[in-house]
Amino acid sequence: MTDWARKIRDGDARLLARAATAVENRDPRGAELLRDLAPFAGHARIVGITGPPGAGKSTLVDGLALALRQQGKTVAILAVDPSSRATGGAILGDRIRMQQHHADAGIFIRSMATRGSLGGLARATRDLARLMDGAGRDYVLIETVGVGQDEVAIAGLAQVTVVVLVPGMGDDVQAIKAGIMEIADVFAINKADQAGADRVERELQAMLSLSGGIAPAIVRTIATAGAGIAELLAAIDRAFEKPAVRRTVAPSLDHLGIAVRALDPAIAFYQALGLTVEHRESIAAEKVNVAMLPAGDSRIELLEPSTPDSPIAKFLEKRGPGLHHVALRVPDLNAAVERLAAAGARLLNAPREGAAGHTYVFVHPASAGGVLLELIQSEDWH
């Protein structure tokens, strides 16, 4: 782990801000940091707050952040506003609130309005959420304008999503239904101080009664007065207790293992492409020499047999050089193994500990689409 990653784990907020910029700018050091912090993923509660412009999302997020701070929780706020892409600057409201929270290192705020394409914005948001999670923030609040499909994709990063509605939306409730109603775990009817809150709630109830399934909570709030914030936070936390909630981050590609007859020429090839060797090692127990080359968020692992009876030598004999295995990092290896076993997959070993302090299992190619699959979980990954 780099010094940078260690300091961020220790809670250095200034470094975290610099790291966020590196990640947003897709600086290679940002990618390296995300890899270093990957073992700590899965801690944060990632909450999406979405709804039409002006609904009071930012005000609600501020209220939630303050309530969480009173509970001693650390918070990261990521405000995504694709609609103000053209303005070229931070969102005014967000700039004001950045000043308001400035003195509190327990609240990290980053607003993103001008990151080019929506795809880029979605990616930056995802990476920043991973950074905040890896850095140990207890809650990551992602504020997005819920209008189109891409915004829904950004909201899809969240484990629990709050959809903010306001009085006077009338038929808009129907319009919003198309995209974001399905993803709501909690509805906040904000601006409940204004006339029409009853009507929005009735329409919402009517719509939800038609849809079946587990009814999302509905909470009325007056964000500007701080009313209903505690109830909203309680509803969010309750949503995390539902079994259906994606409590854990989705698996990510840790590395691709490529069997080669000789390391050096293979390394030379990938170096010519611009990759660099992160480390080389000989693993006597597995009769293999390996070189790890980071590529973006994942890595290429070159494997060379170190003895004639090495499993890699056998692989080369049978299949020739090429893709040997795919390694996915999973947040909870035991849970993954349970699910796979229940699905009838062929596991090649019980979870066991590797040299680098991680646990892993191999899944037979017959179950994994023809390629050997390695599932990895880091020691300190909860």
Ligand SMILES: Nc1nc2c(ncn2[C@@H]2O[C@H](COP(=O)(O)OP(=O)(O)O)[C@@H](O)[C@H]2O)c(=O)[nH]1
């Ligand atoms: N009357 C009333 N105004 C509110 C409430 N919540 C937010 N506002 C105001 O609505 C405007 C938009 O709020 P903002 O949080 O920036 O909305 P966002 O665009 O959804 O982030 C601001 O002027 C807020 O002061 C509320 O509960 N009641």
Ligand SMILES: [Mg+2]
């Ligand atoms: Mg806002």
